[in-house]
Amino acid sequence: MAMLSEEITTLCSHCNRPIPSTNIDLHFVHCSRNLEKCKVCGDMIPRKHAEDHYLETHAPVACSLCTATMERDILDVHKGESCPQRIITCEFCEFPLPAIDLIEHQEVCGNRTERCLRCSRYIRLRDSYVHETTCNAVVEGIVGSSRDARTGAERPPRPERRAGPPFLRRHLLFSIAITGIAFILGSLLFQKKSDITPGH
Ligand SMILES: [Zn+2]
Ligand SMILES: [Zn+2]
Ligand SMILES: [Zn+2]
Ligand SMILES: [Zn+2]
Ligand SMILES: [Zn+2]
Known part of the structure; x- marks a missing residue:
């Protein structure tokens, strides 16, 4: 294949990429049959991988601790700061326990005297x-x-x-x-x- 730096290109109306004009027809057939634009991120994804792409990149995910589902990008914050099942240490006895049980525990634990x-x-x-x-x-x-x-x-x-x-x-x-x-x-x-x- 000859590499022509000054090749005339045409934008593919399907993937929006510049394609050498001599190849555009062939490209378009191939492109429109095999690629599709992800509705979430706009990337061109092979059709057969579109579902995987969505599941792996955009689908809501379940928190492994409390099983709630949420957007992938807030999962870390959720696990670190708001998941009711995240493990927190009691400020009085330093026993680690789920956040949801902490208030009740500290109620009792904090009433101990020293x-x-x-x-x-x-x-x-x-x-x-x-x-x-x-x-x-x-x-x-x-x-x-x-x-x-x-x-x-x-x-x-x-x-x-x-x-x-x-x-x-x-x-x-x-x-x-x-x-x-x-x-x-x-x-x-x-x-x-x-x-x-x-x-x-
Ligand atoms: Zn294309
Ligand atoms: Zn995407
Ligand atoms: Zn959670
Ligand atoms: Zn305690
Ligand atoms: Zn004192």
Whole structure:
């Protein structure tokens, strides 16, 4: 076959492609008999594959989890965000379960209580986030930086009146100050004692 770059072409009225004018009649017969235009995407599809093309490319698909059928292009979003059978982890016990059961489960699961390590009260799991920021128990055993401790000892800074944490912080500084003073007193006493004892 000779390759003629400047060949005169004619648009096939069936597939809309430019066809060498010398071949157009033959092409058209062949084209109109064997190809058809997909009504959805407009591609020219061999007639015998038209049904497969539709089923594989355009037909609604069933979600493998909940069996609902939907457009293919929203399946991923459906499975990831809205399928009632998608697996979600309970925020309280981290047990994985279908979304449709989650609300009921968390209703029960969130009502379980756990002891707050700071105030020793039993707090419902569903309230623990809020409690964590509002628990006003004096924090023991948490050592702040030495600068914090020093500032606290000299003059406790006025905490801004925001919700939760600043409160905690004030208590923290306070307890560090007290602990610091107690420690200093303690070591002074101890020193005295050890000064005295040997001389006795
Ligand atoms: Zn054609
Ligand atoms: Zn198509
Ligand atoms: Zn689904
Ligand atoms: Zn749970
Ligand atoms: Zn607490």
